[in-house]
Amino acid sequence: MRDIVIGMSDGLTVPFALAAGLTGAIASSRLILTAGFAEIAAGSIAMGLGGYLAARSDAEHYASERRREEAEVVTVPEVEAQEVSDIFKTYGLTETESASVVQALRQRPANWVDFMMRFELGLEKPVPGRAFKSAFTIALAYVVGGIIPLGAYLVLADAHRALKVSCAVTLLALLVFGAVKGRFTGTSMWRSGLQTTLIGGLAAAAAFGIARMIS
Amino acid sequence: MRDIVIGMSDGLTVPFALAAGLTGAIASSRLILTAGFAEIAAGSIAMGLGGYLAARSDAEHYASERRREEAEVVTVPEVEAQEVSDIFKTYGLTETESASVVQALRQRPANWVDFMMRFELGLEKPVPGRAFKSAFTIALAYVVGGIIPLGAYLVLADAHRALKVSCAVTLLALLVFGAVKGRFTGTSMWRSGLQTTLIGGLAAAAAFGIARMIS
Numbered sequence: 001m002r003d004i005v006i007g008m009s010d011g012l013t014v015p016f017a018l019a020a021g022l023t024g025a026i027a028s029s030r031l032i033l034t035a036g037f038a039e040i041a042a043g044s045i046a047m048g049l050g051g052y053l054a055a056r057s058d059a060e061h062y063a064s065e066r067r068r069e070e071a072e073v074v075t076v077p078e079v080e081a082q083e084v085s086d087i088f089k090t091y092g093l094t095e096t097e098s099a100s101v102v103q104a105l106r107q108r109p110a111n112w113v114d115f116m117m118r119f120e121l122g123l124e125k126p127v128p129g130r131a132f133k134s135a136f137t138i139a140l141a142y143v144v145g146g147i148i149p150l151g152a153y154l155v156l157a158d159a160h161r162a163l164k165v166s167c168a169v170t171l172l173a174l175l176v177f178g179a180v181k182g183r184f185t186g187t188s189m190w191r192s193g194l195q196t197t198l199i200g201g202l203a204a205a206a207a208f209g210i211a212r213m214i215s
Numbered sequence: 216m217r218d219i220v221i222g223m224s225d226g227l228t229v230p231f232a233l234a235a236g237l238t239g240a241i242a243s244s245r246l247i248l249t250a251g252f253a254e255i256a257a258g259s260i261a262m263g264l265g266g267y268l269a270a271r272s273d274a275e276h277y278a279s280e281r282r283r284e285e286a287e288v289v290t291v292p293e294v295e296a297q298e299v300s301d302i303f304k305t306y307g308l309t310e311t312e313s314a315s316v317v318q319a320l321r322q323r324p325a326n327w328v329d330f331m332m333r334f335e336l337g338l339e340k341p342v343p344g345r346a347f348k349s350a351f352t353i354a355l356a357y358v359v360g361g362i363i364p365l366g367a368y369l370v371l372a373d374a375h376r377a378l379k380v381s382c383a384v385t386l387l388a389l390l391v392f393g394a395v396k397g398r399f400t401g402t403s404m405w406r407s408g409l410q411t412t413l414i415g416g417l418a419a420a421a422a423f424g425i426a427r428m429i430s
Binding site: 010013014017018021022024025026030031033034035037038039040041042043045046049050053054057061088091092093094096097098099100101103104105108110111112114115119122124185186187192195198199200202203204206207208209210211214215 | 225228229232233236237239240241245246248249250252253254255256257258260261264265268269272276303306307308309311312313314315316318319320323325326327329330334337339400401402406407410413414415417418419421422423424425426429430
């Protein structure tokens, strides 16, 4: 659900801005649709596949760091124990105060490795299969989000009339999805909605200005 | 430096794919440049401003959670002390084993709050001013990255000839920046370079196919 909202509010922004921008230079809805759908294809692949490969790299990074920690608690336990003490020192604790925790972890190697992964390296255990599902959902939501601003151009052959309808529909959709996104990311709904609308509006205005300047 | 590389390798991908895609439908370099620059304007604003506002929300979320924790260690210290014990329990430690650390943190409220922010909530302290600089750098690098694939269309009026040059230049640039990105994100350089090139190539091929299908 979170991925849908994120992909969709992002997908609304760039295809919308590109279509609005091109309307500053081209009067034909057909060309704008061609550019818009090409952008949706490119953007959803870049976002989905890029996100998936990055998540897979993170998972492999986690696995290799974990193997290293597992070896280190066996081969250099004194060094690792010192590292645990050092973590607590950054929170103002003396070695005496943290000694019992260090001792307890040394007796439980699996927990010790978990502790080092999280508190020394700051790495979260990746959830298997989540990367693919999440990337696929975001890419699909990007496609759906991108189609919303292009709808008006599909129906109206005159690009300038289509632009007005597209602006109204898309800015409203950005407000709604920005607000829902705020719920999932812990920001206030009003604020997130207005921010998302502002980003979309500014991006569209800049694209419109640039396209008009060039042509 | 890391921001430059990330912005640039992303900026190379979508404008490249869009320009390549449009070449499947339009023979005029001028229209492709108009769409390409409109995309760069829209994409860099969405990426830069979007990233900046998200980072600012994170910083405010951190500050409000921190105020809550600061109040809680004063008003409900027993509950908070129990939460510290519970964190250690997830690593297999008994309450007796973690008691001296819990006791030590209770004597140092500032360190205690730091500990809860990091280990209970998993939140990192935001660096002031970093959000703006990072977002601005990424947006600027996106613009520079986006200009690379468009260079050939600026020089060659025939879009089909420009496409061939653009592909050669951009796929090479994606390989180089993907490799450098790998260095900064801890992946192998070859692998990151090939992945970045693959994403750009697939995105361009999909955009090309879609544009040709529509027009």
